[in-house]
Amino acid sequence: MNWRTTAVTAALMMLGSAGTALAEGELNIYNWGNYTSPELIKKFEETYKVKVTVTDFDSNDTALAKVRQGGHGFDIVVPSASVVPIWISEGLLLETRPDQMENFRNVDPRWVDVAFDPGRKYTVPWQWGTTGVSVNTSVYSGDPNTSAIFLDPPPELVGKINVLPELGDILYLTIKYFGGDYCTDDKQILRKVRDKLVEAKPKWMSLDYAAVDGLGRGDVAAGVNWNGASLRQRIVNDKIVYGYPKEGYPIFMDNVAVLKDAKNVENAKLFQNFIMDPQNAALISAFARYANGIKGSEAFMPEDMKTAAEINVPAAFLDKGEFMPTCPEDIRNLYTKIWVDIQK
Known part of the structure; x- marks a missing residue:
């Protein structure tokens, strides 16, 4: 045979x-x-x-x-x-x-x-998993559980932040930051979302998937990250902490x-x-x-995965996570236009 x-x-x-x-x-x-x-x-x-x-x-x-x-x-x-x-x-x-x-x-x-x-x-x-923020505590000792880390970064993190270039995750986190729900077509909220991201982008170091690995090396001090990727970086550098944005984060x-x-x-x-x-x-x-x-x-x-905070969501943040829904086509098109503006 x-x-x-x-x-x-x-x-x-x-x-x-x-x-x-x-x-x-x-x-x-x-x-x-x-x-x-x-x-x-x-x-x-x-x-x-x-x-x-x-x-x-x-x-x-x-x-x-x-x-x-x-x-x-x-x-x-x-x-x-x-x-x-x-x-x-x-x-x-x-x-x-x-x-x-x-x-x-x-x-x-x-x-x-x-x-x-x-x-x-x-x-x-x-x-x-989840999408949240990662912080190097040797650079920043404040609360990591907020999307302000990348949207309104503290002075010590300006120019040291990497953001995942993932449309859904970034818009979700930013919409929640302003108290909205993902898939919203509320023009007032979406205008705030667009303006905030355009304002924040110059304070970032990069908008790049590959730069995630810079956390462990110390090249990057903070950023939007997936939980598993953050865990891999903490294994390399024990100063890395994963935060669950209290405003809301996607699962x-x-x-x-x-x-x-x-x-x-x-x-x-x-x-x-x-x-x-x-x-x-x-x-x-x-x-x-x-x-x-x-x-x-x-x-x-x-x-090390059985007790990792990156895998096991702390009780205080369990109700802040939500499975990201599939938006209607017209909303997806609207979000794509916002994303194009941000990438300019």
Whole structure:
């Protein structure tokens, strides 16, 4: 029996009614940068004799634009919950029925009947977390739990701040800073949001994903950051503290979906099932340092994640977080115009 036959046999055994398309021996994944565990990929390749290629993207907008163009060659994409309904409504995803896969029983009930993919007909959990602010306490000793860190920065942080260039996260934090709700079309609030961001930008050092790693080195003193990325920086530099903005912060979940025009559908389904195994989900979290949504994975997680403040939201800030909703198209277009103004 050659390796191609072995891969197909494994697919039939594991997926059952989830699908029986023939494997081609390859899998092409389109995922966020620095977000895919090499150990996980190696294990998948060795288990199924499938060659995996991972290509990075830097934002939900980038990924969506690339796939819309066609001719991309990807099988799997990892969009955030706030944009999954857009991918589904535009017919870009294949209904792979993860809810019928063997390992679906391991999905935490919290993440089963989600609003962005009710019952999980298209997606499986990858990782989830929060967007907040990170501060180097050797530079700034004040309260880190506020979006004022980047919107109205104290003198000691001016010129030392990096902000993630992620439209949804930044607008969410700023709208909440002014007491509004995300997806609002209130012109008065949005005018304040735009003006504040334009005013604050000259006080930042950068608007760059890659500069996040500067926190650990001391090149950056503060910034808007994802919780797992902040944890990775604290491991390098114990002066880094992650703050949960008291005005409100977004909760996100990134999800593995199969593209409608995927060439390696069977292997993509294998991968969806594979990452719902607790030990494999733990590999994902151990690398990128985010929670994963799979029951039982905690037993295999690094010890330092079990008590990390970046992963376990302090009780005082539990009610300040909200799952970022999917805004109507007209609101998304309005927010894009604001974002373009900020980037000028």
